[in-house]
Amino acid sequence: MKNQFCRIITLAAVFSVQLASAEPPQIAAIVNRDTITIQDLEKELKGQSGSLSSDRQMVLSQTLNSLIVDKLVVARAASLDLSKDPAFLREKQDTLNQFVFGQMYQKYVASLVNVAPEDAEKYYYDNKEMVYKIPEQVRVSHILIEPEEDKTISDPQRRKQEADRVALPKAKEVKKRAQKEDFAALAQKFSKDYTTSMRGGDMGYQKRGDLLPEIEKAAFAAKPGDILGPFKSEYGYHVIKVGDRIKEGYRELDDKLKQEIENKLRTEKTTQRNRAFLDSLRNEMSYDFNDELLALPETTKVQNSTWCVVVNKSDTLRAGEIWEEILNYSLYTKSGRMSLGDKKDFLKNKALGVQLLVLELLARQLGYYDAPETKQMLRKFVQQRGEKIIRQQAVPQYNPSPEEIRQYFDSHPDQFKAEYPLHVYHIIFDDSLTASAVRDSILQGADFVEMAKKYYPGQGDVKDVAYDLGYLARHEMPEGFYEAADQLEIGGVSPPVKTFLGYHLIKLIDRKKDQTxxxxxxxxxxxxxxxxxxxxxxxxxxxxxxxxKIKIFQKNLDKIDLTRLNSGENPAGSDKP
Structure with a gap:
């Protein structure tokens, strides 16, 4: 008894130590009843490591705020009532059916299809001659010399003969040059076949039957590098260069081809299995047709609510759900007006709406709509759709009106002025008398640039370029300089302008206009x-x-080491490598 008591005391002590050492995760914030841990925050921060070198407090604040908003969006989405939203209900039903049908397809179709490696080999050898034989091919490039008809010649036959008479010598000359010069360059320059000329005339590999008979015979008999022609066709004269050739053979049955064949066979078998599965389902169902409705021409406008077919005495398809499909089938097959029997056969065996209804019936019978994984998927869909709706509220549709655009333009005049509007030349002088005399010479015809090079102070290399100030702005120049330049017409020369640097002659070369x-x-x-x-x-x-209710734990935030995160180390508490 004493030993048992001691064991109990020992276990209790160990359990207490474990509880004491298992500290709760550090909390960054609490949003209503949801917790954002420091580990959550660090994980998010690490995902944007490029911005961690920015202002620390701003990065932390923005990232934490983003996580808080995420929590609030999730909560707001969970409280949305979308039960009366027709668009949502349609999307929900479509998503539900797609998931359920996918589950059924996997179980009753895809999982039952098997393709063995020997199946691929058998298919290869059974179809080797028809499918995998590689015909003899030759690579061909050509230059097309197109006859250019003289429109001034009225007789069509004579006009054509004259065009041919001029084109043939040109083609012969091109062939002669091609025997010495680069064929691709000549094709780019002379060929009128614009689909191949930019590729240097390259037509790729051609098999027998692809080329004109006279060209084919010569090309397959020639050696690589031979220049042939000119050959006459309805398009003009062709000069040909023969490239390398591929001998007749068979595609090798390597791993890549085996995989291709297996995929092909799997697709074919899956299609067959799926068709058989659907056929068996349709045949097991009972159908009641509205003969009075179906006897009407398919172009007749009918009430959407009128019943069309009842499947298994329980589920009804109405005209609004199926009538348009009947009309489209009639137009697609060009069968003319469909008989009552044709419509019944179509509804039973081909109509997509009926097939979907049959699948729904089977899925309900087998309990797919009530399966845990289906309910889980549906909860996730509803939550995600709700979150999307909440976030879309932050992105309202907006296009500014012409009045708003005009108001912004008028209230920000400096924003749309040319930043450096004036292009000017200038010459600087120590005294105004010399400046005035030089200006007079310029006004009488002397060249401003020559005067600048003659009178501008400094060494020769500097004088050759210093007169051209390029495009400039008001803030770049001494007081009075820009104002004087701005008053000039293009090409005009100012009187001497005094600044603290001296006396300037200014010539306006160009003026950029403000943006409209x-x-x-x-x-x-x-x-x-x-x-x-x-x-x-x-x-x-x-x-x-x-x-x-949002509570932020600033002391815990202050302990986050952004430098550690920026270096690529794992967030606190993470055991991932």
């Missing part, structure tokens, strides 16, 4: 959209946080 409203409308539209988006996102986020 029409030119900057796309730019302004983008700016206004971005501003509107930021405002909408801020309002959306504020609304999302309204009433939420």
């Amino acid at each position: 409203l029409q030119e900057v409308t796309p730019q302004i539209t983008k700016v206004l959209k971005e501003e509107h988006q930021k405002k909408a996102e801020a309002e959306w986020e504020a609304n999302l946080k309204k009433g939420a």
